[in-house]
Amino acid sequence: MTDAALYRHLDEMTPWNDRLQVLEVIGIADEAPDVKTFTFRSDNQTWFRYKPGQFITLELPVGDEPLLRTYTLSSSPSRPFSIAVTVKAQAGSVATRWMLDHLRRGDHIRAYGPAGDFSHHEYPAAKYLFISAGSGVTPMMSMLRWLNDCAPWTDVAFVNCARRPEEIIFRKELELLGSRMPGLSLGFLIEERSSRESWFGHMGRIDAVRLPLLAPDFREREIFCCGPEPFMRAVREMLETAGFDMAHYHQESFAAPVAEPVPAPFTQDGDAAVGEIALPVRFAVSEVDGECVAGQTLLQTARASGVRIPAACEFGLCGTCKVKKVSGAVEMSHNGGILDHEIEEGFILACCSKPLSALEIEA
Template identity: 80%
Template sequence: MPEFSLYRHLDEMAPWNDRLQVLEVIGVSDEAPQVKTFTFRSDAQTWFRYKPGQFITLELPVGDEPLMRTYTLSSSPSRPFSVAVTVKAQPGSVGTHWMFDNLAVGTRIRAFGPSGDFTHHNHPAARYLFVSAGSGITPMMSMLRWLNDCAPWTDVAFVNCARRPEEIIFRKELELLGSHMPGLSLGFLIEERSSRESWFGHMGRLDAVRLPLLSPDFHEREVFCCGPDPFMRAVHNMLEATGFDMAHYHQESFGAPPVETPPPAKAEAGAAQPAEATLPLRFASSDIDSHCVAGQTVLQAARASGVRIPAACEFGLCGTCRVRKVSGEVEMNHNGGILDEEIGEGYILACCSKPLTALEIEA
């Protein structure tokens, strides 16, 4: 039995801290074929503060080196005592299959976050259009659950695409929310019929003909899209072709943004090549003095020195590699994985920070 009381008021609890506490599994449920929801609470009875649509990074003890995997929260911050991720086991997905085989009630696991800016809170609007496919429904479900709890009158058109009827994730809950939220309109679109379940709804792939049938006024809505990359690309191109104002289009992606690499400068004949500059780098918690080669990130230097800094995306989005800078200056080019107030407190993202001076960090 836990030593603490099972019930405390929210104002008696502190927010969850990903550096001090881990997650404990309190529920595992099937959502669709090869899709499960894992629900967690804090092992220190803290509450979860995040925005609907954000994600966390789980540290999965798969092999000799932990596997870092990023999953969107399907839960809502309006219910702050637990968080949940809903994951689909794709062929070859090592981390998700490990979760299916090993996570059970009582299992404890490390996590980092929450992070991400794919949330309707950043883009308030009178009307929304949520477009999703497959497990891309998870951030939409987080946002819709929040709206149901806090603003149930909101006008939301929800379009979800799946291969077969039984593969529509959260279908029963969505239909229930449709009966409770007067402004919610649901549009399901499947690609093929199934012998397991009859279907009388829309069929085919989402295109410029079917979208107006599912959301006639989509031009007047703030659009959020999530799903496989080819799906999001198709939705983006389709909206753009209709003249939609793409400033009101938002999509979730964990892929690295394209980086333009400038061509190498040509050295003059006979010119001496400069020696590769290095800067001192100290890892305070590990008590290791090392160095960082010019152009190398703090994360790369840490790995070369045998210092482990957890990292998942490695392009400044997930925030997993956040460490505190004790002294020194860095050049940091992140993609939203760290808050301005965290930077003000001295934190950096090791994956996208390059030392400009001698540097000491807590790692």
């Protein structure tokens, strides 16, 4: 990209297309121990359109086969020329550790999305409560940055939990926003003191005693929660016990259900399995013909046929396995990984679509 191209107006550019363009790393920043923010721009002079709190799936060149990992965007769509993810390497993590150790400015990686409905845009309210732990702060940061740019008077209570003071991600920026947004109240909750940094704030884990101290009117707020599953489970149980209307509670989770085994298309004697009718599937781009038996998803059929369709969550949430249907009919049961207008245009999610007739797709 030339320097002159950096100064085009937004209305002179088209939105980023995850099927045509890749991301270029333009910035890397340390946020906390084993936590970095990676900032990207499009490799083809496009801008990013998404809702604060949504996520993307990165295709990382780790090993012989690339790994697909889903990360929430920590950036705000109110600043559409770049996007950012803030990632934390957990013990035993492979993909995130590879990013921290190997991803550099100028590198290019493929990404899919954005997707997801964990956004205050989906649940407008007069008052919000954000509750996060660890890297679960990222969607809250995206929403808060948008509010700071577009509606800084919004009433937001933010409870951010961490193990130690130095592990509070975005602490300095949050404190700065707290001084600039009149409706923002911040509450940090630390589990243990540290020899590296003094701490005079709240100590312990969030519970029925501490939550009313940090957000006295929590029952009147739209609540968004993100963090490790045990943390979110504890918050849910605490709110239910307190009589909170759980219709106003929302959480972000990428936990997948137990994967179902791929049905075998044929019995050992070569005959079709009893009670199963094989439907032909044409993978047009790969020029491969496959067969899908009853109960098999299109993604399972593709793998059995040697056709690679990128897939991350594999239960209809991330949208990574989106493909275009040329002809035929499918039954699709997804979890928000595809938009209505995309369905109208003929796109389907391979991981949660089962053919109902002979099928041809662009894959």
